[in-house]
Amino acid sequence: GDSVTQMEGPVTLSEEAFLTINCTYTATGYPSLFWYVQYPGEGLQLLLKATKADDKGSNKGFEATYRKETTSFHLEKGSVQVSDSAVYFCALSMFSGGYNKLIFGAGTRLAVHP
Amino acid sequence: EAQVTQNPRYLITVTGKKLTVTCSQNMNHEYMSWYRQDPGLGLRQIYYSMNVEVTDKGDVPEGYKVSRKEKRNFPLILESPSPNQTSLYFCASSLSTVGSQPQHFGDGTRLSIL
Numbered sequence: 001g002d003s004v005t006q007m008e009g010p011v012t013l014s015e016e017a018f019l020t021i022n023c024t025y026t027a028t029g030y031p032s033l034f035w036y037v038q039y040p041g042e043g044l045q046l047l048l049k050a051t052k053a054d055d056k057g058s059n060k061g062f063e064a065t066y067r068k069e070t071t072s073f074h075l076e077k078g079s080v081q082v083s084d085s086a087v088y089f090c091a092l093s094m095f096s097g098g099y100n101k102l103i104f105g106a107g108t109r110l111a112v113h114p
Numbered sequence: 115e116a117q118v119t120q121n122p123r124y125l126i127t128v129t130g131k132k133l134t135v136t137c138s139q140n141m142n143h144e145y146m147s148w149y150r151q152d153p154g155l156g157l158r159q160i161y162y163s164m165n166v167e168v169t170d171k172g173d174v175p176e177g178y179k180v181s182r183k184e185k186r187n188f189p190l191i192l193e194s195p196s197p198n199q200t201s202l203y204f205c206a207s208s209l210s211t212v213g214s215q216p217q218h219f220g221d222g223t224r225l226s227i228l
Binding site for chain 1: 118145147154155156157158159162164204206211212214215216217218219220221222
């Protein structure tokens with residue numbers, strides 16, 4: 001079935017370091033892809049999305065490119081800040097059972113230190 | 115302010131004592147959903163609703179009930195809670211079930227069943 005695999009965390013970085021969080025997916029069709037972020041004590045917020053191959057989603061300095069050939073949607077940021085410490089979820093939306101179902105990866109915790 | 119509101123935020127209760135977690139959205143969204151979040155498993159869908167009076171099971175519906183009598187409200191009911199339902203629960207809504215539509219999440223309800 002459809003699934004999302006993320007790199008395990010936690011990822012620990014110093015401020016201003018480069019961030020990559022890997023995400024790959026398995027899907028029978030052409031899903032939309034999302035990154036959600038969960039700050040401590042809060043719900044998930046949409047960070048960025050891409051709806052077709054080669055689309056690049058971007059927001060708040062984060063970027064991810066929909067790579068159909070490698071079935072990947074890796075999250076990157078050039079210079080992380082302490083305020084980026086959170087849990088990041090990769091997700092896909094796929095038509096299944098009559099509606100578009102959202103399937104999440106396990107989440108990757110990011111800790112950024114000054 | 116557009117939001118999804120869950121109550122309560124925290125609850126500790128005992129096995130077998132019926133409880134209800136309320137969820138309300140003010141965005142006139144058609145689609146609503148409940149998830150549970152467990153370490154290492156990401157978010158798993160419990161139930162979803164595509165519109166008023168239309169609900170269906172997600173991936174982990176056992177032990178839960180829902181209802182959708184009004185568009186804005188989607189309560190989650192645990193008729194006879196058990197310890198394996200101890201988890202962090204999220205309600206979410208979106209404008210429609212089109213794949214590119216992001217979901218908006220509440221801040222979560224942490225349930226502990228003793």
